[in-house]
Amino acid sequence: MTATIGIDLGTTNSCAATVEGGRPAIVPNAEGERTTPSVVAFSKDGERLVGAIAARQAAVNPDRTIASVKRRMGSDWRAAIDGKAFTPQELSAMILRKLRRDAEAFLGQDVTQAVITVPAYFDDAQRQATKDAGKIAGLDVLRIINEPTAAALAYGLDNGTPQKVMVYDLGGGTFDVSIIEIGDGVIEVLATSGDNHLGGDDFDERVASYLLDAFQREHGEDLRRNPMAVQRVREAAEQAKKELSSLDSAHVNLPFIAQNAAGPLHLDAVVTRAAFDDMTRDLVERTTGPVQTALNDAGIAASELGCVLLVGGSTRVPAVQAHVRKLTGQEPSASINPDECVATGAAIQAATLSGASTGLVRANSLLLLDVTPLSLSIETVGGVATRLVERNTTLPVHYSQVFSTAAAFQTSVEVKVLQGERPMAADNKAIGTFRLKGIKRAPAGVPQIEVTFDIDANGILTVSAKDLDTGKQQSITIDDSGRMSDDEVDRAIRDAEQYAEQDEARRDAMLAREEAQRLANEADQALAQKGKQLEKDEKKQIKADVAAVRKLLSKKVNKVDEADVAALRAAAAQLERSSARARDLARQA
Structure with a gap:
């Protein structure tokens, strides 16, 4: 039996939740906490540390500790550790893998599927990177959903009254604001805006x-x-x-x-x-522009809002709360936990997608209508960004447009796809270059090339093309430095699985060492207390067995292999047998 979870992969902290008995519940981590620091570290002996243990040692190991990696998602940034360059996807996967393992330990079953949240203002490359991170962590990512949408879903579950709400999400590294309409079983995003580098x-x-x-x-x-x-x-x-x-x-x-x-x-x-x-x-003032943009794009005034939801730990800052009151004229709702509501909403969506059919959450009972956060354009003659898909268009999107050549007898065309709101291509973010080859030689403007853009429910863009003259489908290659290729993702999965095996072996070694250390200590104590009651040969044997155990324990844990663990277990078993009578005498005293 397997379980499905919702994950809020945060800049500062991450959180996992599930649905039990029809109700969402936060999954505590192995340390008993409800959130996990989004920190990865590498100790001097090469051990990977994730979460609280990584955060605690950051001050003494700053050069080998990575935090806020979410701000690097979708970029070509790398963390160089011991000669290996780790991508943001691989580092995020280490956090996701810990959340997954902690959930499996808590739920007592395998976790194979998840819904993962991203800032509403994440672009195509950042969303794809997040999905890749989930795949590397061994998760089937059912959906990538926007954090404000997840928060509204958590709120709407218990507040079913039809209304328009504003979600003001100020987290550790990103700011989002969304205007969302909650209806009967429908959560529709009307508009979204934000700043990916404010938190x-x-x-x-x-x-x-x-x-x-x-x-x-x-x-x-x-x-x-x-x-x-x-x-x-x-x-x-x-x-x-x-x-x-x-x-x-x-x-x-x-x-x-x-x-x-x-x-x-x-x-x-x-x-x-x-x-x-x-x-x-x-x-704080930088949040004003996105709030006004979202309200304007949604076509409503702040006075029409039924509720204002504060999401993200940074909304606890009193000046932020005062600013929200000033912008909206409303007292923000305190009905949801700003640290946990995003994971809760993700878990609700995960339950509906995985077919949960009991309790408050029912299979396919909730319909999420999200939007694309940024406009999609194509660079045309003169460096102009020709708008194809407007921001805040409801997902999924299927859009086709016919293009032609700009020069005579071209056999290929290069199409640059952009995300952003500026009129000139150079002022927007290039998310991919699409080259269409094999065009029939003809004068400029004659070839008819239909390019189709599909944005799926995850907000991820794919492109296809068709030459209308020949009727042939043409393939398009996406050249994006921020994306990992399929081969890179597969290699990262193998690396993660190999490390998981090493981690399991290290835990096995630690358990064996702890047990052997306990037996050696008990044997020493028994000899000190009851040595006079033992035969000379018996004492000699115990001392020899203790020495054998301690010799094996002297080897550094990062140097221990399977043969060493087996030898230690055998030595511990021998010591347990030889010292049994001595330890029994000590316990009876």
Whole structure:
């Protein structure tokens, strides 16, 4: 039996949820927490760390710790570790794999399918990268859905009154705003807008800069030259930001953060909420444009909104909440958890897609009508971006347009596809170059080439072409540096599976070592307490077996192979037999 989950793959934290008994429920991770830090690290001995354990060691291992990788999705950025270049997809897959394993442990069954959320303003390459990450993690990604849509789905499940809601989603790295209409079994996105580089990370960076500057003014030392010190300051800045959501001031105390000729230096500073609001005012103001754009595109006034939902941890900042009140004239709803509602909505959608038919969530009972966040254009003569699909067009989209050649006797044409709202091609993002070959030689403007754009329910674009003169279907190649090829994805899957086997072997080794260590300690204690009651040969045998176990335990865990584990288990079993009487005597004492 297998289970299906919903995953909020966040910039700062990620969260998984499922539907049990017709009701959505958050899946706790192995550490017992409801959210998992989206952090991946590589220890000095090559061990991969994911989640809280990776976040905890970031200050002492900053160069081998990667956070906020979501901001890199869909790009050609790579993290170079020990001579291997990891793509954003591979790093995200490590987070997804942990969420999957934790869900399997919690649910007691395999998890093979998932719905994963993305910011509404993610473009084609970023959505494809997210889907690839799920595939690398061993998941069949049923759907990629927008985070605000998922939040509205979680809200609409218990608030079925038909209404228009605004979802204001300010997370760790991205900002989205969507206007969504909730009807009877239908969640329809009317408009969406946002900023893929605005979130809690930017607020943290402002506080960190404030603290670093204060330290330099006081001590004349620039901590920015010390990566470990900077990481400590960033962690303190994030904590101060959280404290300022409920307090008027936050005290930051980082002892022994640096040293000069006079001795150790300490960072001791107070950040007031007024100072925090002042240093982040422009970040809060940057949300104004997307909110107004979304309302205008939806064709409604803020007064027509039935509810305003705050999503994402950064909406806990009091200045953000005040700004939302100012923009909408409404008190935001407190009926959903901003950290968990996106995963909850994803789980609801996952349940409907996988055929759940009991409880509140029923198979195919909910219809999501999402939109494409950015307009699609093609570069035409003169560098103009000719609009083909307008932003906020309801998905899925099927659009065809006939093109022709610009020069005489062309046998191929290159078509550049763009995403963005600017009139000139150079000002938009190129998401792919499509080359159509084998065109019949003819004067300019004669060939009739029908190019068809399909955007599926995941918001992912595919292209096909047909030469109307010959009736032949033509293939189009997408050249996108941000995408992984099928071969690269398959290789990443094999690497992930191989690492999973290594991880399992490492856990097996650790369990064997813990058991052997326990037996050795008990045998030592029994000899110390009851040695006089044992025969000379018996004591000699126990001491020899303890020595054998400790010798095997002396080998570093990252150097241990299957043969070493087998030898350790055998030595531990021998020790267990030889020391049984001694340990029984010790327990009876």
